[in-house]
Amino acid sequence: MINKGVKIAALILLIGLMIFTVWNMRDFGEPGEIGDSDVTLYSAEENRTVILDRTAMDEFYIANTQSGESLDPVTDEPSEEEKENGPSTNNAVTAVVFDYRGFDTIGEATVLFAAVSGVMIALRVALPPKDKKKGGDS
Amino acid sequence: MEQMSPIVRTIIKIAFAPMFVFGAYIILHGHLTPGGGFQGGAIIASLMALYLVAFGATKWKKKLLSGIESGGLLVFIITGFLGLFSGYMFYNFLSGSDIPIFNQTIDLMPGWEHANWAPIWSGGTVSIMNIAVGLEVIAALSLIIITMGLFVFDKKEDA
Structure with a gap:
């Protein structure tokens, strides 16, 4: 890292x-x-x-x-x-x-990115392990 | 996840292409007409939600969507930083320059103080950022909808 x-x-x-x-x-x-x-x-x-x-x-x-x-x-x-x-x-x-005001839009886009990361991380942890194997994940 | 009735599915099959084209138009004409990357991206993402609910699709290419999202944000930030070579961040270095990407300027019509039309190949970095942000918003909102939707419905199936 x-x-x-x-x-x-x-x-x-x-x-x-x-x-x-x-x-x-x-x-x-x-x-x-x-x-x-x-x-x-x-x-x-x-x-x-x-x-x-x-x-x-x-x-x-x-x-x-x-x-x-x-x-x-x-x-x-x-x-x-x-x-x-x-x-x-x-x-x-x-x-x-x-x-x-492009530097303001950078913040907006980054907030969206962080929101998506948060949703995916939170819901991935909450999934039962069985679903992870089956997964709709490509 | 269950499908909805054939009526709903047929209507969405018919309406899918026009709605997609409308969203793409809002994104690509962001520098000419009202709208832009955020708005058009939301339209196409709502189309994805409609598809998810109506067809009960469970197989989505989440990694591809994540890649598009990160790529859109990267293109946006890099385009902003490239302006540093000409002056400051978000300097519109393409507009009116010799680089043949969105470099046309708007000619004023004779007799009109300010033109109300423009070539689509204009806008400089604004157009590039528009498309990048549009792709990012499509992928981001679709990912949120897909992740939350599949999470809820998968749990329902198990119970």
Whole structure:
């Protein structure tokens, strides 16, 4: 089996990489910051329009997730950073889950893995020995 | 484990292929339309549960499913770490690059501020991780369902 020191070193390396990742996380702007553009909604029932402000974070998603070479809302040209960093993913939710917040999804997938391991270990121990020989196990 | 009635089995035989295709579509189009690896994986895993209950299948390739699960997680983590060479973890190094894997970018339609369509060969690492997580979720949920289901029903047969 693997040496205990190697395991601890790997764990510390992983934690360090996670901190490094959070350090390099993309800038979303302040949570409550109001952006430059707005959304106009029309309600047919009440026959009136509502104008909602977009937050700076919304504008970041709209400008960056969909296109790898997205347009800068001010200059109408892709900036160098946007050309490099855009995930060019049409579905913004997937872009957030797997690209912007990928390290969070690693945790999710690992939790699923641990859950499956736990279920299989617990139920395998509880099986009577007769079933183990017969087993549907390939 | 007992089978269910012929009516149920026939309906599931008919519905199996469309449901599988729908789940695969949800996974493979995760970067284009709503959905993704987790959702599509859950759909296909529920199909496995349906199969287990209706046909009473007891022989499952559990080792193959375990392998798919571990492999999916490994591909996901390795793809995330490969971005370290370009900058930081989960850097999307494939999108817009010269490597011909999911490297297309989305062209904006003239007259539209933001396009609402995209080539399927786009997304970069997002698409790869989508498929990896989809495979992992299929295998993981199927394994949980199979292990728990066969455990309960085997005990019932013994009693």
